[in-house]
Amino acid sequence: MKVLLSWLQEFAPGIDGDPVELGEKLSALGLAVEEMTITGQGLDGIVLAKVLELSPHPDADKIQIVQVDSGDGQPLQVCCGAFNMTVGDLIPFATVGTTMPNGMEIGVRKMRGQESNGMCCSATEIGLGDDSDGIMLLTDTADEALVGQPITTALGMESDVLYDLEVNANRPDAMSVAGVARDLAAVMGVPFSYPDYSVERTDEDATSVASVEIVDPELCGRFTARVLRNVTVGESPQWMQNRLIALGMRPINSVVDISNYVMLELGQPNHVFDLDTVPNGALTVRRATDGETLVTLDEAERTLVSRDGVITDNTDSPVSLAGVMGGLSTEVTDQTTNVLLEMAWWDPPSISRTVKRLNLPSEASTRFRRGADWGDNIDRAMDRFCQLIGESGATIASGQIEVAGTVPDVSPKPVRVAKINTLLGTELSAAEMTNHLESIGFEVEASGDDLSVGVPTWRWDVTTDHSHEFEANIAEEVGRMHGYEAIPKTVPKGEQAGHLSQYQHDRRLVRNILVGAGCDETQPMPFLAPGDLSNVGLSDDGVVLSNPLDASESVLRTSLLPGQLKSIAYNQSHRTPAPKLFELGTVFLTPELNDRHEMLPDEHEYLAVALAGDEAPAAVAILNLLGEALALPNVQVRSSDNLPGMHPTRSAEVVIAGRQRGMVGEVAPSVLRTFGVEGRVAWLQLDLTEILNGPHGKRSYRRVSKFPSSDMDLAFAVPDGVGADKVRNTINKAGGDLLVDLSLIDTYRGAGVDEGSRSLAYRLRFQAADRTLTDADTNEARAAIIAAVEKHTKGTLR
């Protein structure tokens, strides 16, 4: 919502002072100033000019030659990059020597060899609107006799301050100049009042000309109408056009402009019917029936549903989509002389639903959705409309058609002073609260130590029959007027210590280990393109978005592999051939019903490690590092030739405590090719949700032995089909308590080892906790180990 300082002052002349300070006061009221502009200044040198001739530039396509009359009646040549002018147009023109509001100096220049003696201006360039497409055309608004006069004189502009305010969705009242003025006047402690809008009325009685019936009182809380005769549809006065432009609306014609002006000024949307198109002037307000149609002002046929509100004529045909858009059949046209002026209050949820369903937002419906004023402001806006249209010769019938529906309950309700103070953290007295509330139109009565508060009709947002909500709403109003800045800052002292959960600690540990292992953390977005999942061998059953920004971002991932491969390909294409990456991210698995019977994807946190340029063992090494750090119980790497997206002979399931928790190995070459990745990629993906919520982290102390240890190397030829992990487990088991350390120190295939087997060499360390080992001890252990390996792994000692 934009407001002009001069307009605010029409309601509260006391609103005055430094524009920046006034802006800060508005922000502190919750009407945040997004932009402040001083208008009508810095325009010295810009005059009204007339276009005399247009011709192509001989050497350039994107500029043309314009001859203008800038006041002396002589053609003056300028080059211009806009093509929206026609000969005879009146335009704002910056003469040579002018400094533009943005600081640019206008001089005599040559553009592609042609002299240019000034600049034709767009609305933006002179601060007269948002339109920067093309030159501002003033042909219809300015007087040709004023060519050569300063633009401020020609347009009747005065220096003013324009505030662009961010008005929150709960402030229907602040969607008007008067409403902003009321808030600001209250906090500044200056008087606020409405000007006199009274106007002469004819003897004709409006209620004998038109009538209204409300069938659904919940839809329409109040419907009023007046009859206007001798209406001429022409052009609005320049001052009105200037204000409309300043507030961001385009002048259309005198009737539409007054309608918009009254809405901006008083916040009351309104609608005009061509009275002669409404048989007997009879209107009915009801809900639509499903499938009913209406051609709206924009000439679109709308199919309605039973929740929409409509206004119908006496044939029961809809002539207007209530509160949202008028109908084409009753539109005011150039031929219109008799007008039925409607102002009503519509149920905000009803309007919201229709606007949303038909995607028909407008300045008017925005106000109805927030809850317009159903009180005296409707009569005031009626008066104002009539006064303004009366100035162009229209006559106003006496009386007003007035029908009541159900309006919100604004009767006084109890408010506890103590509750307001705890909500705010203040120690205000009942009297102070009363002053704050009364300054913005609330009606307050003392009720014992507490208050009884009535809500003004312009604050639909505050009305409620929920007592706690009402006190919270009132607390905000008291707080705004008291000033949030004046509330003392305190820090609550909770009794519990703050902490991270074990899961959150473990997650940080995982990250830190991977960083220590040289991997960079990535955070790709979780959206995949259709086909990404099948490209990594998974079923294409990822949950799909209804309104993706882009088709290539429409599927939620069930694996971190596509995202990591895309990241590797991106880095490889930017000359980082072997990035080592990891990610902790959410995957979205098959949806399940929750406690509320809602179908939501089963979300798991996965860890992915992708090591470009590395072979499978590098990923296993990372797994082992994590296994040790998290003390994962019984981590097994079970070779598998059918893991999705994985190299068939270089990948394995990761089994922890007997449950499959991920995969490790290398990505299949065909998958790498599909994603444009070069070389090998070692891959580890783990289900952290399962792993970190499952058993892990259990460690027990084993005293470090004081007795000497004894080392021994053993090499076995083991068939290729038997995993080294099986050999290791066998040795460990057979070695018993004396075997304190075991490591694989060499593998060998070739001469001396049978085809189909390989040699695995282990170093073993024996040590007893309570004595020095004898040769007999170690020989016994050695024999047991060899026997076990031969028996369980078909390995032979070499």
Add this chain to the structure above:
Amino acid sequence: MWGVELASLVERASAEISAASDLEALAEVERTFVGKKGELVGLKKTLGSLEPDERKAAGQALNEAMSSVAGEVSARRALLAASAEAEQLASERLDLTEVMDEVKRGHLHLVTQARDRLEDVFVGMGFTVAEGPEVESAWYNFEALNIPEWHPARGSFDTIFVDLGEPEQVMLRSHTSPVQIRTMENQKPPIYIVAPGRTFRTDTADATHLPAFNQIEGLVIDRGIGMGDLAGTIDSFVKAFFGHEVKTRLRPSYFPFTEPSAEFDISTPSGDWLELGGCGVVHPKVLENCGIDPEEWQGFAFGFGIDRLAVMRYQLDDIRELVNNDVRFLSQF
């Protein structure tokens, strides 16, 4: 005669010890004079040929001579060993600025770094860290937060919906506030939590927007909690996170799930105010939706973007760097 021979032998031994230029030569000299078959040992055997009255004095003289030669050898050996070590060390000289095969560490993502720092500050203030799902139902994302289906605020969330069940009933969460509801449903007050996490809007990615971004949400429910506690908590957090000189202020605003509501700003070094996030006193209907009595309990909530803090801290000119995963970017932090 015997005495002369001994004196000359000792003299010769001294000369050869001094002349030994390395440990090997010295060992040879040692063998020659005091080894088992050395000359001094040989002389010992001749003691028997002496007169008994001479024998005792000669034996004493021989022992002294042997001990003196052995002492000289050992002194010479220490000297030669020290010089050999010095030579060895001199030959091992390295230029420590010639470094290859550097140990590479990886890097935590900037957003993780910011999130961890935020969590640490709030943990220090007595909060625990709560988390929730990224796909939510309309109940958790909107309705329980007092945003009914017709509410104009619903449109302003630019929600990305998920194709599950009835239209617009399942969505990528458009804020972290659903975690408030899930926490209050499952935990009795007092509650002191922060909820960091990813959120989603239909914002086309550009230099300042991403459709997936990160927020952190705070929620306190306790007895008698109000706006003053909110203002104090935010001020205390901001001073811990941004520095003691940074000031905060609240401005009235509107959110359906808080009443009164506010935006909170922090002061910048240039003296301007920068809007950081939204906050307010938890709306009584939100409390009731979670089975908490608004007469007994009050609370506040606040929320703001994490990515923006990273962008501000390092003055990134394009927020898309956060999701490009270019190691040339990631490895800078």
